[in-house]
Amino acid sequence: MTGLLQAIRKSPQPTFHHGVHPEENKGRTNRLPVARMPFVGEYVLPLSQHLGAPSPPIVVPGQRVERGEAVARPGGFVSVSLHSPVTGTVKAIELRPHPNGKLMPAVVVQADPFASQRDQFPAVPDPLLSARETVLQHIQSSGMVGLGGAAFPSHVKAKVPDGKRVQFAVLNGCECEPYLTCDHRVMVENPGDVIRGFQILLSLVGAERGYIGVELNKADAIAALRAAVGRAPLPIEILGLEVKYPQGAEKMLLDAIFHREVPSGKLPLDLEIVVNNVGTAAAIAQYFDTGKPLIERVVTVTGDAVSRPANLLVPIGTPVSAVLEHCGLRQGEARQVIVGGPMMGLAQKDLDVPVLKGTSGILAFTSETVRVQAEMPCIRCGRCLDACPVFLNPSRLAMLVRTESVDELERYHLLDCFECASCSFVCPSSIPLVQLMRVGKGLIRQKKSSK
Amino acid sequence: MIGIATAAAIMTGMALLFAILLAIAYRFLRVEEDPRLEIVEGMLPGTNCGACGNPGCHAFAEALLRQTAAPGKCTVSSPTQVDAIARFLGVDAGVEEKRVARLHCGGGYGLALRQAEYQGYSSCRAAVLVSGGGGACGWGCLGLADCERACTFDAIKLNDRLLPVVDVDKCTACGDCVEVCPVDLFTIEPLSKRLIVQCNSPLKGEAARKVCSVACDACGRCAADAPDGAIEIVNGLPVVKVPSLTSERATFRCPTCAIQWVQGNQFADDTVAPLYEGGSIASAILSAHREDERASRG
Numbered sequence: 001m002t003g004l005l006q007a008i009r010k011s012p013q014p015t016f017h018h019g020v021h022p023e024e025n026k027g028r029t030n031r032l033p034v035a036r037m038p039f040v041g042e043y044v045l046p047l048s049q050h051l052g053a054p055s056p057p058i059v060v061p062g063q064r065v066e067r068g069e070a071v072a073r074p075g076g077f078v079s080v081s082l083h084s085p086v087t088g089t090v091k092a093i094e095l096r097p098h099p100n101g102k103l104m105p106a107v108v109v110q111a112d113p114f115a116s117q118r119d120q121f122p123a124v125p126d127p128l129l130s131a132r133e134t135v136l137q138h139i140q141s142s143g144m145v146g147l148g149g150a151a152f153p154s155h156v157k158a159k160v161p162d163g164k165r166v167q168f169a170v171l172n173g174c175e176c177e178p179y180l181t182c183d184h185r186v187m188v189e190n191p192g193d194v195i196r197g198f199q200i201l202l203s204l205v206g207a208e209r210g211y212i213g214v215e216l217n218k219a220d221a222i223a224a225l226r227a228a229v230g231r232a233p234l235p236i237e238i239l240g241l242e243v244k245y246p247q248g249a250e251k252m253l254l255d256a257i258f259h260r261e262v263p264s265g266k267l268p269l270d271l272e273i274v275v276n277n278v279g280t281a282a283a284i285a286q287y288f289d290t291g292k293p294l295i296e297r298v299v300t301v302t303g304d305a306v307s308r309p310a311n312l313l314v315p316i317g318t319p320v321s322a323v324l325e326h327c328g329l330r331q332g333e334a335r336q337v338i339v340g341g342p343m344m345g346l347a348q349k350d351l352d353v354p355v356l357k358g359t360s361g362i363l364a365f366t367s368e369t370v371r372v373q374a375e376m377p378c379i380r381c382g383r384c385l386d387a388c389p390v391f392l393n394p395s396r397l398a399m400l401v402r403t404e405s406v407d408e409l410e411r412y413h414l415l416d417c418f419e420c421a422s423c424s425f426v427c428p429s430s431i432p433l434v435q436l437m438r439v440g441k442g443l444i445r446q447k448k449s450s451k
Numbered sequence: 452m453i454g455i456a457t458a459a460a461i462m463t464g465m466a467l468l469f470a471i472l473l474a475i476a477y478r479f480l481r482v483e484e485d486p487r488l489e490i491v492e493g494m495l496p497g498t499n500c501g502a503c504g505n506p507g508c509h510a511f512a513e514a515l516l517r518q519t520a521a522p523g524k525c526t527v528s529s530p531t532q533v534d535a536i537a538r539f540l541g542v543d544a545g546v547e548e549k550r551v552a553r554l555h556c557g558g559g560y561g562l563a564l565r566q567a568e569y570q571g572y573s574s575c576r577a578a579v580l581v582s583g584g585g586g587a588c589g590w591g592c593l594g595l596a597d598c599e600r601a602c603t604f605d606a607i608k609l610n611d612r613l614l615p616v617v618d619v620d621k622c623t624a625c626g627d628c629v630e631v632c633p634v635d636l637f638t639i640e641p642l643s644k645r646l647i648v649q650c651n652s653p654l655k656g657e658a659a660r661k662v663c664s665v666a667c668d669a670c671g672r673c674a675a676d677a678p679d680g681a682i683e684i685v686n687g688l689p690v691v692k693v694p695s696l697t698s699e700r701a702t703f704r705c706p707t708c709a710i711q712w713v714q715g716n717q718f719a720d721d722t723v724a725p726l727y728e729g730g731s732i733a734s735a736i737l738s739a740h741r742e743d744e745r746a747s748r749g
Contacts (some may be wrong), residue, residue: 095654100582100583101579101582101583101584102583102589196530281710346582348567348582349566349567349584349587350566350567350582350587375572404712432572432577435571435572435577435581436572439577439580440578442633446630451631
């Protein structure tokens with residue numbers, strides 16, 4: 001009887017308000033250990049694959065580069081270096097297809113088929129013993145960016161601006177996007193790296209306490225992280241969170257953990273919190289252990305048009321077509337290829353686009369999964385309002401976009417939308433709401449720039 | 452009975468009071484306005500298109516009275532209307548050269564490579580956000596008719612290749628299409644400028660031809676054939692420096708028909724290649740567009 005009462009009284013698992021429950025579809029890959037993607041002949045390294053200024057190249061065509069050698073330097077403070085993932089020669093610096101649909105300048109590296117491609121990198125100082133500035137500089141020159149998808153330079157996040165302070169640091173291990181399991185595998189296989197990387201980040205920002213938020217569908221990851229923390233008594237707490245999309249958005253994660261809302265137009269830093277992805281923490285730890293810059297990342301390759309789904313350690317710059325071929329793409333049946341997660345990722349028209357630092361998944365679907373439904377009129381059911389995690393009114397916003405009422409769009413806080421696609425997901429009339437939101441943001445930008 | 456009489460008296464009293472107030476206000480607070488303003492504004496088309504450079508017809512009428520603009524600036528009015536305004540104001544009509552919007556892309560359906568099929572909100576500005584639409588060329592026309600919808604004067608119609616054709620007789624050079632096109636394919640050019648580069652892709656050589664059969668591959672033949680310095684290749688595209696070239700010689704050796712000698716409407720004679728299978732798809736898509744539009748207007 002008391003047990004039952006306790007069960008009833010037990011507070012629900014922490015989570016944020018609103019959100020949706022898409023089918024997880026992680027079962028095909030969440031138990032597959034990370035395998036290595038074989039080297040291919042040519043690597044395409046777009047100079048702009050992080051948020052911020054593009055990196056100017058520091059190599060010339062014909063030049064020989066080693067695995068891990070820098071080919072581009074940071075183009076400003078909010079920018080990072082770029083490294084060759086293979087030993088080979090620079091073939092060209094030219095326009096190449098980018099996953100954003102445009103042709104963008106890129107360094108093309110032809111791999112040397114006779115090179116050993118061994119992991120041999122110059123030594124780096126101990127991050128816990130060196131000066132803060134040195135460590136930040138090293139993180140910038142290692143090309144480190146957030147591996148969750150947005151690819152925000154990590155050293156910028158780790159540098160607390162003057163006059164601000166950071167109380168808590170958070171690692172984001174939610175991986176709320178369906179299908180994706182790359183962060184999950186990193187947490188299960190390298191919990192030590194995650195914790196060590198987090199420790200470096202904690203000391204850099206001077207946080208007094210760290211939290212790692214992991215959704216409860218990844219019980220093995222939570223156990224592995226707890227075991228890794230257990231060995232060293234650190235002020236790090238691992239929190240199991242209810243499974244819900246988009247918990248991995250940093251503002252939602254803060255709502256789930258601290259029950260605090262990041263005000264409109266502000267950053268988590270304004271709440272004295274910084275959020276990083278678990279994959280980033282692991283990559284930072286590996287960099288300071290071995291000197292290996294960000295030249296590889298774990299990518300989940302799955303979808304029903306792929307016969308051998310996998311979690312692959314892919315060198316940055318590998319063409320998506322090569323990765324899909326390695327995983328057994330069903331030619332002719334594949335109808336849609338998405339880079340990123342199914343909710344926020346981008347559908348691709350050209351499979352020669354490279355894997356970028358921010359590429360977390362490559363999904364290929366047959367026409368069975370890609371249901372194309374004709375758009376129907378809005379029936380005012382209000383489901384999008386219940387789904388929107390930032391409490392906007394997507395239905396109203398969509399109408400305002402169609403009538404191009406730009407002032408109204410701003411007044412209805414369109415700019416707070418972070419395009420999680422929950423509204424499109426629940427819409428029973430198949431209205432492409434999130435796309436309309438993006439069009440609306442374009443309208444606002446256009447109006448601001450014409451002023 | 453008394454009640455009704457009181458009410459009527461109060462109402463009459465108030466009416467008188469306000470009438471007096473209005474009369475006083477009219478006498479002392481009136482703003483002197485040129486009586487011609489209203490007449491001139493009435494003579495203008497009232498479309499508020501902005502082609503004259505003013506926010507609307509009222510502002511243009513004010514500028515006319517201040518004599519800071521000439522009546523010829525109005526591209527919507529016919530020459531007789533312009534003359535009428537000029538006569539009324541006793542000024543020179545200031546005939547302006549007719550200018551029209553020109554499209555810098557010839558890669559319509561069946562000519563430019565389509566890599567994927569775009570599904571979603573049927574608008575160029577939406578399609579450009581999804582991997583840049585389905586076309587292989589990231590600079591080309593998306594063919595979803597944002598310009599056709601934006602045109603106030605019904606001057607733009609998509610042709611069978613889903614390329615917008617500007618009707619030069621209706622175009623007033625107001626610039627709405629220039630503003631709405633997400634890949635910036637329109638420019639406003641004088642009608643007398645006949646050499647039009649129908650490509651916007653900076654790609655060169657094989658790379659350009661691979662994605663579009665009518666792309667400029669920056670071979671430079673037009674620049675070589677034109678009078679000295681009249682055409683210059685900048686960023687993989689010819690730039691016509693002398694707008695009033697009288698010879699179409701520069702277009703003769705263009706291997707992809709990317710530079711065209713245009714008289715009147717663009718794409719008037721689609722002699723590049725007969726429409727093959729793509730043609731039927733294009734017209735099917737086109738009719739679907741029109742249907743969508745009717746439904747949304749419906």
